Amino acid sequence: MSIEEKGGSGIDRRAIVKGAAWSVPVVAAAVAAPAMAASPTTGGGGGPNYGSAKWDAQVIPFCANNYDLSVLQGLLTGVDLTVAKLPIVGGGVLQLITAAQLESAVEGALQSVLGFTPGATRGFTIKAAEGTILAGTIFKLTNPGGILNLNVPALSPLAGAGVANVATVNTDGFVSIAINPDLPQGNTVNVDLFHALVDIKVLETWKLQLTTPPNDNPTSTDQWDWGSVSAVAGATVDLGTQLGSALTTSITGLLGTLVSTIVALTGLTAGQAVSGIVNQLVGKKLDVQICGGTTGGVN
Secondary structure, three states: OOEEEEOOOOOOHHHOOOOOOOOOOOOEEEEOOOOOOOOOOEOHHHOEOOOOOOEEEEEEEEEEOOEOHHHHHHHHOOOOOEOOOOOOOOOOOOEOOOHHHHHHHHHHHHHHHHOOOEOOEEEEEEEEEEOOEOOOOEEEEEOOOOOOOEOHHHHHHHHOOOOOEEEEEEOOOEEEEEOOOOEOOOOEEEEEOOOOOEOOOOOOEEEEEEEEOOOOEOOOOOOOOEEEEEEEEEEEEEHHHHHHHHHHHHHHHHHOOHHHHHHHHHOOOHHHHHHHHHHHHOOOEEEEEEEEEEEEEOO
16 A cells, blocks of 8 residues: 655644634535536446546545634624724724734734634545546545534535535444546545534544545556545634734734824823724634644555
8 A cells, every 4th residue: 555645734733722622614525527417337336337447536635724714704803993982082983903904913913923824724635637537436534533423414405416425424423425427537526624514622533535436447656545634733712812912013013103193192002002902802712723734545
């Protein structure tokens, strides 16, 4: 068996908050393939009959970045960016920064202080590296570290979407993903674990493997028939408590010439005004996760 490893994230695990939970919300699959489905010829074991056709199904695992940007944006929604509640001379409202600037400042602090980056992705790409992967070809998704807790009814829309079809949810803790329709050479199916209907405390290791038929038939070098994705730790970051100092410095720098206006209208220093924003972030907690790397091999 040929196995090759790709490196991890390079993030210092000691920078995270220990003992926090991680929740992975949806398994979604999207396929770049024609809309018309072909009816597979049933072969041995219930799978499609490839005969002597040359074909190579490639499983490509991916794991990158640490948090969902949309979740961060949700946490920042409603933060008061003005000093309207402070005693402004003559009344009125003074907005310190924009919502986009606050988001950028928090993203920057998450990266500079803790090494965490947005746009987390966890999952697999199934690619028809050679020939066509016929409808009915099955890949099995497992979590060797635990049983999948799946909301079976919620998977139904995927099964009826005419794309990669979640065919079977097994009580022993795996999902069988059947290709439907045919996947022509060069086209791909994405299995998104980060947005999956999987509820576990820590995403440890996931494996996706070609199972039906158990082997493909490439012309030359066989691409990976299985891949695995691992995450080494999950954590929760309190945006105000853990990033407060960095955010204060960053936001104060954004004010520029507005500093003199703040002093004139409110009698406050820039730092005092900025603290009104930063203090609102205390208690706003963002789930983050560190990738452990990816592996793969041939059946």
